[in-house]
Amino acid sequence: MRQFAKPALAIVDSMRTAAAAEPARAIAFGGAPGSNSHQAAMQFAPDALPLPCFSFEDALDAVETGVAGCAMIPIENSQHGRVADIHFLLPESGLAIVAEHFMPITHALMALGEGPFEAAYSHPQALGQSRHYLHQRGITGMSYADTAGAAAFVAESGKSDIAALAPPLAADLYGLKIIENAVEDAHDNTTRFVVLAKDPLDPNSLAGTPTMTTFIFEVKNIPAALYKALGCFATNGVNMTKLESYQKGASFAATMFFADIEGMPGDPRVDAALDELAFQTNSVRLLGSYPQVRKRG
Ligand SMILES: O=C(O)C(=O)Cc1ccccc1
Numbered sequence: 001m002r003q004f005a006k007p008a009l010a011i012v013d014s015m016r017t018a019a020a021a022e023p024a025r026a027i028a029f030g031g032a033p034g035s036n037s038h039q040a041a042m043q044f045a046p047d048a049l050p051l052p053c054f055s056f057e058d059a060l061d062a063v064e065t066g067v068a069g070c071a072m073i074p075i076e077n078s079q080h081g082r083v084a085d086i087h088f089l090l091p092e093s094g095l096a097i098v099a100e101h102f103m104p105i106t107h108a109l110m111a112l113g114e115g116p117f118e119a120a121y122s123h124p125q126a127l128g129q130s131r132h133y134l135h136q137r138g139i140t141g142m143s144y145a146d147t148a149g150a151a152a153f154v155a156e157s158g159k160s161d162i163a164a165l166a167p168p169l170a171a172d173l174y175g176l177k178i179i180e181n182a183v184e185d186a187h188d189n190t191t192r193f194v195v196l197a198k199d200p201l202d203p204n205s206l207a208g209t210p211t212m213t214t215f216i217f218e219v220k221n222i223p224a225a226l227y228k229a230l231g232c233f234a235t236n237g238v239n240m241t242k243l244e245s246y247q248k249g250a251s252f253a254a255t256m257f258f259a260d261i262e263g264m265p266g267d268p269r270v271d272a273a274l275d276e277l278a279f280q281t282n283s284v285r286l287l288g289s290y291p292q293v294r295k296r297g
Contacts, residue, residue: 056085
């Protein structure tokens with residue numbers, strides 16, 4: 001069922017109506033009102049109109065179809081790593097990354113009852129970020145599309161033996177009691193989000209600013225393929241800050257990488273590295289260049 005639980009519908013509808021009146025000002029996010037992505041969107045663009053979408057994919061679709069000007073999507077977490085499916089969803093969307101945003105994340109355990117709880121519902125990232133907490137208390141993590149949506153679902157269920165892991169704000173919005181705050185396993189728990197839009201940023205707007213560039217590439221299926229690909233950045237002195245591999249298709253021989261570097265095309269060192277990379281690999285696709293908001297290294 002790709003629909004928010006009832007307690008969320010009134011706020012979702014009013015946000016959707018406001019966004020529909022001014023789509024260019026709308027910032028889509030995957031999750032119910034009160035989700036982490038909603039809060040990240042408001043931190044990033046306080047004057048924007050938040051547009052709740054049931055999934056990350058729906059948020060990207062909203063930008064593609066012109067229902068929103070941009071989307072705020074979580075991509076990786078300091079504790080739990082890559083957000084599932086993002087390395088497929090971002091390239092498939094055809095959108096460009098135009099910004100990054102970092103947000104400290106805290107989860108509260110919230111419920112209708114006082115406990116003990118059989119299960120806690122939440123986004124898989126929140127369950128993973130609170131793995132030890134849940135394990136120590138014998139609470140089973142149950143995956144839900146987003147954290148705040150899980151809180152609305154628990155509220156709608158009327159059950160007192162299930163809980164949600166969600167931002168504290170979600171307890172207020174959906175009428176749950178906070179059982180415990182800050183249940184994440186690491187207190188410096190931080191998620192990196194990216195903002196996607198139809199058009200890439202104008203490179204001139206980035207002149208003189210430290211930048212990041214995100215891209216994907218497919219290595220050739222030969223020995224030392226990755227070594228040669230990475231050599232392009234090493235010899236040109238370009239700093240790579242992220243590299244993740246994944247498979248394309250069922251052959252397990254078409255290996256793709258999702259990477260971030262410091263700098264952007266137009267910088268002679270980055271141009272040289274990317275030219276060499278195109279030569280050393282089967283394909284390279286740039287997903288966007290954008291201001292670096294947190295210094296790396
Ligand atoms: O479900 C949410 O609240 C989201 O925005 C996804 C998410 C979940 C946990 C940490 C960061 C983002």
